[in-house]
Amino acid sequence: MSDTDDALARFWAVIPAGGAGTRLWPISRAGSPKFLHDLTGAGRTLIQLTVDRLQPLVGERVVVVTGARHVAAVTDQLPGVDRENVIAEPSPRDSMAAIGLAAAVLERRDPEAVLGSFAADHVIEGEARFDAAVREAVAVAAETELLVTIGIQPTYPATGFGYIQMGRGLPRRRTAARVRQFVEKPDARRAASYLATGEFRWNAGMFVVRARVLLDLLAQWHPELAAGLRAIAAAPEELEQRWPELEKIAIDNAVAEPAADEGRVAVVPGDFSWDDVGDFKSLSTLLAGDEAVTVVGDPTQVEAVDAGGLVVSESGRLVAVVGLDDDVVVETDDALLVTSRERAQDVKRVVESLKAAGRDDLV
Numbered sequence: 001m002s003d004t005d006d007a008l009a010r011f012w013a014v015i016p017a018g019g020a021g022t023r024l025w026p027i028s029r030a031g032s033p034k035f036l037h038d039l040t041g042a043g044r045t046l047i048q049l050t051v052d053r054l055q056p057l058v059g060e061r062v063v064v065v066t067g068a069r070h071v072a073a074v075t076d077q078l079p080g081v082d083r084e085n086v087i088a089e090p091s092p093r094d095s096m097a098a099i100g101l102a103a104a105v106l107e108r109r110d111p112e113a114v115l116g117s118f119a120a121d122h123v124i125e126g127e128a129r130f131d132a133a134v135r136e137a138v139a140v141a142a143e144t145e146l147l148v149t150i151g152i153q154p155t156y157p158a159t160g161f162g163y164i165q166m167g168r169g170l171p172r173r174r175t176a177a178r179v180r181q182f183v184e185k186p187d188a189r190r191a192a193s194y195l196a197t198g199e200f201r202w203n204a205g206m207f208v209v210r211a212r213v214l215l216d217l218l219a220q221w222h223p224e225l226a227a228g229l230r231a232i233a234a235a236p237e238e239l240e241q242r243w244p245e246l247e248k249i250a251i252d253n254a255v256a257e258p259a260a261d262e263g264r265v266a267v268v269p270g271d272f273s274w275d276d277v278g279d280f281k282s283l284s285t286l287l288a289g290d291e292a293v294t295v296v297g298d299p300t301q302v303e304a305v306d307a308g309g310l311v312v313s314e315s316g317r318l319v320a321v322v323g324l325d326d327d328v329v330v331e332t333d334d335a336l337l338v339t340s341r342e343r344a345q346d347v348k349r350v351v352e353s354l355k356a357a358g359r360d361d362l363v
Helices: 003-009 046-058 068-077 094-109 127-143 186-197 213-222 223-234 236-245 251-263 280-288 343-356
Strands: 012-018 061-068 086-089 114-117 124-126 147-152 164-171 177-183 200-210 265-268 272-274 294-295 302-305 309-313 319-322 327-331 336-340
Touching: 003 012, 003 127, 012 046, 046 061, 046 068, 046 124, 046 127, 046 177, 061 094, 061 309, 061 319, 068 086, 068 186, 094 114, 094 200, 094 213, 094 223, 094 251, 114 127, 114 213, 124 127, 127 147, 127 200, 127 265, 147 164, 147 213, 147 251, 164 186, 164 265, 200 213, 200 251, 200 265, 213 223, 213 251, 223 236, 223 251, 236 251, 251 265, 272 280, 280 294, 280 327, 280 343, 294 302, 302 309, 309 319, 319 327, 327 343, 336 343
Parallel strands: 012 061, 012 114, 061 086, 147 265, 294 309, 302 319, 309 327
Antiparallel strands: 114 200, 124 272, 147 200, 164 177, 164 200, 177 265, 327 336
């Protein structure tokens, strides 16, 4: 067995499945977030596609961390994932607590376990290239004390993603390099300058690292959070009591950024197609075909006359769109959204207004 094969034998996929996806309302809601929906027409939900993509690498070694209210739906959609590997968060505490708890659980099972964290709601094409990038990341993580991320080759100067600046290559590695820095979402001018250098990759939030290394890194900057996560893993019956006391912070802020400043993060370039399906504009772009109107749902229930854009139809009613160009129409049993692709980011403001009005039944 090669070193890479040995590392893969200890490799676990950790899938954080949280968030409400408010920019994809009314499809995605707190009680039924976007990862539980088939948004691509593949006949599989986003979380099912995520597990499908990872199974050739991990087999049954999958841990899902999700909200307590989503456990039933997740276990129903993922019958191949052992129920004891579906961890229920009592409340949202951001990505560090979710991924860190999975790391603490895996550390107790195998102190040298390697985990890879992959969001439940991203869309990836080019699975052979994804597979190759993950394999290299696992090999680096298994042999070093580094936190390894996978950086996506940017295809345009995006302002909605964070970026990773690549440094010098790692010895004896095909593509892996040191990370010079993580940078927050830039404005258009700065994003264009990033692409011009050829040194920057999109930050897709994919991290591969030994469980022990991740928690030790966390302990350096957030010792109480690391200790709390390890305590819960040691005494799972204390989850409900201890969870609300944990610091709420993202893994990028808690570990990735400070570790990069100390030269303890590596990046493997990912040359596969990736999208986080953050709003209806990105969904429309992802699914765009030859037709003027892109339909999610039953195309026989949509009539378009001199129209273009995206129609999402879930209720079974006929949707007719006439004379609208580049618009978004989303229709469910209890809500109707009409907007433009350019204003798709503002859909979250509808959710904020509904919450303020006490319309929890709609959010």
